[in-house]
Amino acid sequence: MTLPKLFENRMRELLREEYEEYIKCFHEKHYSGLRVNTLKITPEEFEKICPYEIKRIPWIENGYYYDAKDQPARHPYYYAGLYYIQEPSAMTPANLLPVSPGDKVLDLCAAPGGKSTELAAKLKGEGVLVANDISNSRAKALLKNIELFGVKNAIVVSEAPAKLVNYFEGYFDKILVDAPCSGEGMFRKTPSIMKNWEQYGVDYYNKLQKEIILSAAKMLKPGGKMLYSTCTFSPEENEGTIKFLMEQYPEFRVLNPLKEESTSGVSYDGFSFGRPEWVDGPEELTNCIRLWPHRIHGEGHFITLLEKTSDGAVAGSCAENKDKISLSGEAVEFLNQLELTIDYKNLNLREDKLYLLPGDIPSIKGLRILRPGLFLGEIKKNRFEPSQALACTLKSQDYSKIINLTADNPDVVKYLKCETITVTGEYQEGWNLLCVDGYPLGWGKLSSNVLKNKYLPGWRWM
Numbered sequence: 265m266t267l268p269k270l271f272e273n274r275m276r277e278l279l280r281e282e283y284e285e286y287i288k289c290f291h292e293k294h295y296s297g298l299r300v301n302t303l304k305i306t307p308e309e310f311e312k313i314c315p316y317e318i319k320r321i322p323w324i325e326n327g328y329y330y331d332a333k334d335q336p337a338r339h340p341y342y343y344a345g346l347y348y349i350q351e352p353s354a355m356t357p358a359n360l361l362p363v364s365p366g367d368k369v370l371d372l373c374a375a376p377g378g379k380s381t382e383l384a385a386k387l388k389g390e391g392v393l394v395a396n397d398i399s400n401s402r403a404k405a406l407l408k409n410i411e412l413f414g415v416k417n418a419i420v421v422s423e424a425p426a427k428l429v430n431y432f433e434g435y436f437d438k439i440l441v442d443a444p445c446s447g448e449g450m451f452r453k454t455p456s457i458m459k460n461w462e463q464y465g466v467d468y469y470n471k472l473q474k475e476i477i478l479s480a481a482k483m484l485k486p487g488g489k490m491l492y493s494t495c496t497f498s499p500e501e502n503e504g505t506i507k508f509l510m511e512q513y514p515e516f517r518v519l520n521p522l523k524e525e526s527t528s529g530v531s532y533d534g535f536s537f538g539r540p541e542w543v544d545g546p547e548e549l550t551n552c553i554r555l556w557p558h559r560i561h562g563e564g565h566f567i568t569l570l571e572k573t574s575d576g577a578v579a580g581s582c583a584e585n586k587d588k589i590s591l592s593g594e595a596v597e598f599l600n601q602l603e604l605t606i607d608y609k610n611l612n613l614r615e616d617k618l619y620l621l622p623g624d625i626p627s628i629k630g631l632r633i634l635r636p637g638l639f640l641g642e643i644k645k646n647r648f649e650p651s652q653a654l655a656c657t658l659k660s661q662d663y664s665k666i667i668n669l670t671a672d673n674p675d676v677v678k679y680l681k682c683e684t685i686t687v688t689g690e691y692q693e694g695w696n697l698l699c700v701d702g703y704p705l706g707w708g709k710l711s712s713n714v715l716k717n718k719y720l721p722g723w724r725w726m
């Protein structure tokens with residue numbers, strides 16, 4: 265692999281005696297990882313059913329290395345949302361932001377959702393996650409991952425951060441800013457990023473990062489915590505951005521995230537700290553974390569946990585759901601059958617689509633919203649069609665009409681390819697939830713042993 269000369273020179277200057285060791289890692293393979301979705305399964309349960317070899321990532325409780333030849337994205341468990349494929353270092357930011365159930369959380373640069381899905385898992389369905397990405401096409405991928413993961417309490421948005429400030433000033437308890445960056449930490453895994461680095465350079469991204477972090481700062485509650493991360497090494501984009509934030513907003517201080525979290529069973533060996541001297545910045549920048557590919561089994565990353573200490577902006581008042589609806593007929597009948605807590609005052613009907621909104625949120629009218637909450641289904645001429653997203657939030661015990669197949673049954677892949685399947689056995693007619701080894705995949709409508717396929721066509725197995 266040929267690295268850009270300018271990059272090599274910069275790295276030699278930064279790393280000095282460590283440079284040779286760093287450069288050697290380009291001759292080694294990169295590591296593949298998956299992160300277990302704790303909304304659906306515990307790591308211990310997953311270890312029992314995982315059909316291929318996995319090994320714990322030392323610093324991520326629900327993260328595992330796998331061998332690329334095993335292709336976990338082509339297994340029915342992937343389609344059941346049991347895990348997310350994610351580079352091991354990229355698991356660290358969401359892991360180190362201390363999110364608790366009930367928090368109001370913003371993921372400002374969220375697509376395709378690698379970190380949002382973990383933040384949602386930490387919320388355990390309580391509180392709200394606003395997952396945003398400025399790119400509409402990338403936000404669509406984000407939406408898919410949020411729904412596949414079975415997240416009930418997310419709003420998916422595609423907006424410029426500065427516009428969100430008008431709606432959410434001082435509102436969030438926790439914010440993740442996984443900023444667009446020059447991607448130096450990913451050169452080994454995705455060499456094509458080098459072209460981008462040469463075309464745009466560090467300064468282009470640094471300008472964007474400064475704009476984004478200032479908007480994020482305004483949306484954080486006093487006492488709230490914000491985690492800033494990149495997958496690049498350059499001091500300007502990392503310590504430099506944090507120094508800039510602290511000059512504009514002196515109420516921010518840098519915390520040591522490794523001291524914040526309970527570290528039982530987790531090893532942070534190989535983590536490096538921030539370098540204030542690289543940007544002539546304050547000493548507390550040593551609390552930042554840098555992951556180097558020659559020190560851990562993962563790619564390059566940078567992480568800073570910040571706290572907003574003093575009184576800043578005041579949270580906007582929460583809007584009532586003014587579009588309250590009274591539901592009747594099939595929709596109510598269907599929803600009443602589910603073991604799903606539905607606060608009926610949070611139901612919202614937009615055209616023929618029925619949503620369950622997260623409670624306690626400001627008005628979001630005027631924003632580009634991909635999902636205002638959990639999409640429950642469509643009401644068509646008084647008939648109710650449950651959605652794919654709803655299927656993904658359920659556990660098999662939440663609904664009585666279940667067709668459960670084992671992962672090695674060829675009908676599972678047939679179903680995921682949107683084909684009609686025939687079932688034999690004692691099943692009830694109507695809407696059935698098709699499961700693989702007890703984990704829901706999607707809906708089908710059963711009539712005389714023929715299951716009409718209702719799997720979302722856009723998600724089908726290719």
Ligand SMILES: C[S@@+](CC[C@H](N)C(=O)[O-])C[C@H]1O[C@@H](n2cnc3c(N)ncnc32)[C@H](O)[C@@H]1O
Nearest residue numbers: 373374375376377378379398399425442443444
């Ligand atoms: C590093 S990626 C995010 C990866 C994501 N957090 C994940 O874990 O899957 C950065 C994202 O920032 C988005 N982005 C670029 N400029 C932005 C801006 N001005 N505001 C918000 N997001 C932006 C990009 O579309 C991109 O999806």
